[in-house]
Amino acid sequence: MRLDDPHEEARRVLRLCNVCNYCNGYCEMFRAAERHRTFSDGELATLAHLCHNCRNCWQACQYAPPHPYAVNVPLVLAELRLLSQAELAWPRPLPHLGLLTLGVTLLPVLLVLLLVPGEVLFAAHTGPGAFYRVVPWGVMSLAAAIPLGWSVLALAVGVARFWRAGGGGSGAEMRAAAPEAIRDAVTLRNLDGGGAGCDEGYGSLSFQRKRFHHLVFAGFLLCLASTSVATIYHHLLGLEAPYPYLSLPVILGSLGGLGMIAGSLGLLGLKRGANPATSAPAAQESGRLLLIQLVAMAVSGLVLLALRDGPAMGILLALHLGTVLGFFVALPHGKFAHAPYRAAALLRAALERRKDER
Known part of the structure; x- marks a missing residue:
């Protein structure tokens, strides 16, 4: 069920997290996500950087793979951090x-x-x-x-x-x-x-x-x-x-x-x-x-x-x-x-x- 676009995948995953709320005690990212019903690209970038990649949510999540919902918050937000930094960087990121x-x-x-x-x-x-x-x-x-x-x-x-x-x-x-x-x-x-x-x-x-x-x-x-x-x-x-x-x-x-x-x-x-x-x-x-x-x-x-x-x-x-x-x-x-x-x-x-x- 994972979506190809990182922003859309993050929106999908965080909407599911907002319904579940099981992981809200782990870190500020989940509590901050709960304040939003829709997520702009800028808000997603903020949430991605709030995630400290603790990965406890991965172990606790009942919807993680192999569940069809395939919720993987650490991976999605890690990818989004890289993407947002590349998009916002000045000048553009250097190759190699x-x-x-x-x-x-x-x-x-x-x-x-x-x-x-x-x-x-x-x-x-x-x-x-x-x-x-x-x-x-x-x-x-x-x-x-x-x-x-x-x-x-x-x-x-x-x-x-x-x-x-x-x-x-x-x-x-x-x-x-x-x-x-x-x-x-x-x-x-x-x-x-x-x-x-x-x-x-x-x-x-x-x-x-x-x-x-x-x-x-x-x-x-x-x-x-x-x-x-x-x-x-x-x-x-x-x-x-x-x-x-x-x-x-x-x-x-x-x-x-x-x-x-x-x-x-x-x-x-x-x-x-x-x-x-x-x-x-x-x-x-x-x-x-x-x-x-x-x-x-x-x-x-x-x-x-x-x-x-x-x-x-x-x-x-x-x-x-x-x-x-x-x-x-x-x-x-x-x-x-x-x-x-x-x-x-x-x-x-x-x-x-x-x-x-x-």
Whole structure:
């Protein structure tokens, strides 16, 4: 009974869910869907991003395959998330994103091999400014700022389109609902399966995916904090990298890198055991690419930290810079884009809850 058009299939499935209501305790998506009798494409995109792919509804649903109704909420909404992001993205999604990011990652290594004299590239540089003897600070900063700025702009345009398609909202309403949305985003309230944990495909419920997500998020924030502190050191205090091992930027970056590695490897392991019946292959591929990028950034950064006083520093610095640039290039079209879209969907849900309470 499954329909070919993803929007029509989502409408069919969610109408059945609204009649049944059995899964309303699992997550905000079902409660938000219940507020609608008809679903515009923008509303469907919002509901798709409210779904955190917990998959408890799949196990609980009496109308799941092989029932003739063939209700498969996780798969339908995963496909719709990909479709809506592709439709709303600006510019249009890039083909072969994995190959593109690999090329961008390796490009700095190739450039330093071609442009930096061997006696400089493979020399042991120590002390303040050692990194910049291989790659000048201006070149490094510009190389990172251009793709990051472009990707942030592209993400902002896509999320703005997503917000308007879902119905918009006044500034005052958004400010009032923002604390609830931030709480839901930070705590991942909708990734606990209604309090019992999520189905990870191996027969029992657990909170592992939620915990691994928190590790990745905390690690990412610590790395961001490390970069911010290093920027203050450089521009306000006149202190140049590399910094001592017990300095604040190094401690924050090391802890952040370890968190990203642990969380990303954990999520990769869970993906291997995921039920293919509830997973969109393209979404799985996109998710793996992001996790591999995060691991590559963290591992290359930690290896650079460990070997920065030796002759391998120049190549390791270029490789780490390449992993960061590859991550920046993939931001608006890869799996990372689901984070701001989901935050906007949580804000929309908080707005609707507040209206219901009036």
